[in-house]
Amino acid sequence: MNNLPFLLIFIPFLFAWYLNFSATRLDRLHHRVETSWANLDAILQRRAALASQIAHLPEIDFASNLILTSAATQARSADIAARSEAESGLSEALRLLRDESEFPHQYPEVFAEMDVITERLRTAIALHREAVASTSARRRSLVIRVFRLAGKAPLPVTYPFEDDLL
Amino acid sequence: MRIGFVSPYAWDVPGGVQAHIKDLALHYRSKGHEVSVIAPAVDESSISEDFVIPAGRPVAIPYNGAVARVLFGPVAASRVRQWISRGEFDVLHLHEPAIPSLSLLACSIAHGPMVGTFHAAAPRQKVAFAIAPLLEPIIEKLRARIAVSEFARETLRIHLETDAIVIPNGIDVLSFIDTSREKKSEAQLTVGFIGRFGEPRKGLNILLSAIPDVVAAVPNVRFLIAGPGEPLEAMQSVDPRFRSSVQFLGRIADDEKAEFFQSLDIYVAPNTGGESFGIILTEAMAARSAIIASDLPAFEAVLGNGKYGAIFPNGDSKALAAKMIELLRNKNAREALGSAAGQAAARFDWEEVGNQIMNVYLHAAGEGEKVSVESESRGLGKLFARGSDE
Missing domain, CATH: 3.40.50.2000 (Glycogen Phosphorylase B;)
Structure with a gap:
């Protein structure tokens, strides 16, 4: 057939284009995961900062102060392996304080700020999970695995603490 | 930004x-x-x-x-x-x-x-x-x-x-509350509907089939139908004896909606499908209407599974009639539903x-x-x- 040479050039070209296209897509997804984690991380830091601020409010009892301060410090200083547990601990400490004490009524402004942060945290977690889910799904596809288009990028993960707040 | x-x-x-x-x-x-x-x-x-x-x-x-x-x-x-x-x-x-x-x-x-x-x-x-x-x-x-x-x-x-x-x-909740609420006359009860009633999915025919039962139980009731469509065509399905209690208002402007809701004792949303959200329900809620809606998932979600408005099985005009009669006879229940709805509307x-x-x-x-x-x-x-x- 006449068009055989044409096909011989065209098919590899098309395939190369497809590989490039897939790599671009995956790169964009990885970028989305990074952005969403950066957001989430920033909000977690703000939450920890506000928690230590609450811990130093006057009239707070010694036990609450102790729990909050240690939870907030842990959340701020934990390395990546211990991070999830630390954030869960802080969530739990804040929940205790909110449900079982009078402080939310005594300091409505601080706790209103905490509510805003919690709301943003929920959104950030939802977006992070969504980004991680799409990216992992994409990375399972055959062409990505066979041609190692993901390179050395680590597989994105969600953390257990993200379940606590939803 | x-x-x-x-x-x-x-x-x-x-x-x-x-x-x-x-x-x-x-x-x-x-x-x-x-x-x-x-x-x-x-x-x-x-x-x-x-x-x-x-x-x-x-x-x-x-x-x-x-x-x-x-x-x-x-x-x-x-x-x-x-x-x-x-x-x-x-x-x-x-x-x-x-x-x-x-x-x-x-x-x-x-x-x-x-x-x-x-x-x-x-x-x-x-x-x-x-x-x-x-x-x-x-x-x-x-x-x-x-x-x-x-x-x-x-x-x-x-x-x-x-x-x-x-x-x-x-929605703009305030615009639905602002209208000065006039005292409704007890002698005349009103039930309302809004929508392009020519479309079957809006469910007007379900409301119309419920009319005979309701009028038999509560004679002093009127049905107000608002929205663009052909009234004469819709009227065909109503028993001639009950046609006098149905009134078509035609298309109403956005700024007349609040007033329309205020004039009602009950707002009915009998939609049979195709609704993703039900913005009209949130507007009725903001106006503190007593609402009866079909049990579409979207409607149930907006109405807090019945807390902010009554719900009837989709397409069941007998059940709708029973709910209407129950609420028309009970002013306190209507007011309780209306105020619960009004408070819940803030989140919209x-x-x-x-x-x-x-x-x-x-x-x-x-x-x-x-x-x-x-x-x-x-x-x-x-x-x-x-x-x-x-």
Whole structure:
């Protein structure tokens, strides 16, 4: 057939284009995961900062102060392996304080700020999970695995603490 | 913040999505943000808002049981490209990007912080999403997805395999409370309906079939039907003996809605399907109406599973009649439902909804990156560039 040479050039070209296209897509997804984690991380830091601020409010009892301060410090200083547990601990400490004490009524402004942060945290977690889910799904596809288009990028993960707040 | 909105549907044709974009745009303008909207327009000269850029004449396509006017093609694409490259937006908000429309074009052309809102809920309408595999690489670019209801979120999950954050549609709650509430006369009870009643999915025939039972039990009741349609045709299905208790008001303007709700004792939403969210219910709630609605998932969600309004089995006019009779006879129950509804409506106010959406924008925007036009042949261009180097 006449068009055989044409096909011989065209098919590899098309395939190369497809590989490039897939790599671009995956790169964009990885970028989305990074952005969403950066957001989430920033909000977690703000939450920890506000928690230590609450811990130093006057009239707070010694036990609450102790729990909050240690939870907030842990959340701020934990390395990546211990991070999830630390954030869960802080969530739990804040929940205790909110449900079982009078402080939310005594300091409505601080706790209103905490509510805003919690709301943003929920959104950030939802977006992070969504980004991680799409990216992992994409990375399972055959062409990505066979041609190692993901390179050395680590597989994105969600953390257990993200379940606590939803 | 500079925000760009893309409307898939013609700006000068009434519709829920356009109304949502307009209200949201006005809300953010009043908060001091810079807003620009690009939308198709049937008649460009009819657009009065200075922040709306017309993108050309749309064509009509059937979609989700109605006719949608959308715009698609190379000319539209170049208009969108120009609008994006000139706009320097901090975030691009695309509405209904999963159908072939201006929004989908914008999504494929733009690069950077983008948020998409999905309005449609169509579990059985597979055709509309048959192009899902082609859409995936494009929709993937959205940094965040918003669904207007749990139902719309479920639709996304099924057809596009992606999750979304649920943020309801907004309304201006104050405009429904402000009208001075006149004392309703006890001698005459009224039941109301709003909608394009010619469409079967609005369920007017279910309300009409319930009339004989209700009038037999509560003789001093009147039924007010508002909305565009053919009254004579609809009247055919009503027993002639009861026709005197039904009155058609024709189309009512947006600013007359509040007054309409205030004049009612009960508001009935007998819709049989095709509703993703039920904005009209939230408006009735804001006006503190006693509501009876069919048990569509979207309606149940808005009405807090019956806390803010009574619910009857979809399509069952006997059950609807029984509920109406029960409520018409019990003034206290009506008032209790109305005030519960009024309080619950606060979460649908633009103030609250606008904050939630802004929150999503902030997440999408990240570190001050602007929306730009993705160079068309980036992938190919790189390939060639690399080839010539070697």
